[in-house]
Amino acid sequence: MTAIVDHLVILPIVVPMLAGVILTLINERHAATKLAINISATLLLLVVSLLLLWKFGTGDGSLTEVYRLGNWPVPVAITLVGDRLSAVMVALVSFLALGCISYAAARWHRGGSHFNTLFQLLLMGLNGAFLTGDLFNLFVFFEVMLAASYGLLLHGSGNARVRAGLHYIAFNLAASSLFLLGVSLVYAVTGTLNMADIAARLPTVPAESRSLLEAGLALLGIAFLGKAAMWPIGFWLPTAYAAASPPAAALFAIMSKVGVYVLLRLSVLLGAYGAEGFGHEWLLYGGMATIVFGTVGFLSSQDLPRMVGFGVLVSSGTLLAMLSYGDPAVTASAVYYLVISTLTIACLFLLSELLERGRAPEADILAVTLEAFGDEQEVEREQEVGITIPATMATLGISFALCAMLLAGMPPLSGFLAKFMMMAAVIGSDTGAGVGASTWVLVALLIVSGFATMLGLLRTGINRFWVPSAGEVPLVRVVEIGPIALFLGLCVALLVLAAPAMAYMENMAEGLYALSAG
């Protein structure tokens, strides 16, 4: 038993990888078996991630576990590093994955080939990116994640998906090139790829190499900002996410957060660099521009998935602006906001399809997809076994209203708490010379974006729920409404347990910054 506990840090990578390999070998005809393997692997991952969360919750916030692959000695070994932040992210991934696979179990897992395999490989890439302590392995896990996401984006096929996929892949391949350039420049200057080692060697970098190092770090930053969809390089996101099938889009909600996560890690690393606030202004103003762009896009979109895509931009922009402060209290509330906004956005992506079902079928991409795959008979059979929830529309309406309140940050739900704590933290972060003008602008933007979000979702809600001729009541199965209840339940749980959750986050943030200072 102790042996397994020692290997806990690598399990979130190994479990989905093995599941993915096994799923590749099974023929597509055994759809039920594949789905069962997928669900069991995801459940196992959830257990592992909860163990991780518990393990890093017992010590103080700076508890870090270094896992050396192959047990090589320290400077040679490729390392995985687990700490509270990565435990939180891995737990978020596994909850999200459980919801998405439950939703996909209704019918999406048969919408094309290799859905289950790609799903598990995406989880492997995500968990790897959160747990790696090595810059080049981060690249490898990034590519695993992206390769799986290309496949998942195209899942279900159809014109819109292929077109969005083409742009998405081209953009990400170009960003990966920048990533590689950045990694190799950092290696050329510091002579190591291990993140902790880089941080240790940064102060000893000679002055003539600093510009080269900063160029490398800037290239890395651009690659991650592209992934986090900062304003001038984030145009691909709403189209791609709106085109993806709902379970895939819901899982993609965490992918833009991977960029934010790596930027947080990098900025903590740079704390040891001495160059105070390297690139922080870029994060602040870029983040604010992203909020503005996301808000305008949110108000101007007509269909719900595209609107939620712009919601991802608003959330990314908020997080990027928060990172620029480099303050433990701000970071703690930002991570809390990250969890809430990811769950809410995933929930809205799932809801958008359920709401679309009751509407005119010609507007539905799903119909085209099913036609292309000749799945009509199966749908009829599902309608017979499917359970129609009484007062479906009421359930959907309540879920939608809760999501809208969470995303906009309306009291009394946890979205409000997250935004409120972020505002309090940024205003409280300037203890000396008073609150800067940029901070006031940021706070104003947060409030305005929340109001615009409410306005946009209110309009959509009125159009969907209060129109008398909305068509027939959509047929919703329990496994489809289940994940929505799960995500909303988690948000409510984070509200009820806000004090312990925030204590966890604050310890985590203090631990992060203490590591870089020490």
Next chain:
Amino acid sequence: MELVISLSIGVLAGSGIWLLLRPRSFQVIIGLSLISYAVNLFIFSTGRLKSDAAPILETGRDIATYADPVPQALVLTAIVIGFAMTALFLVVLLASRGLTGTDHVDGRER
């Protein structure tokens, strides 16, 4: 050697970026390939340029006479990943061509 390497990286990257910004999907994929060649050469050169130096250590010889093995390992990984991604992009490109009937990256002629 430095001049040749830097010129070839520059020419490859420049042509790649130009092609990447073109409207035909075939031009985009060739552009991405050229960029990845440039990046691979660049990674290779970050281990410092040396000729006649082995990357495998033998005991008892001066470590300064060896080539750095890490960038070589990195470039190998990058080549493999780049190759796989290019193949994947090619499939999507063909699917897009088949579905939309045009090789424009936006799926329709302007």
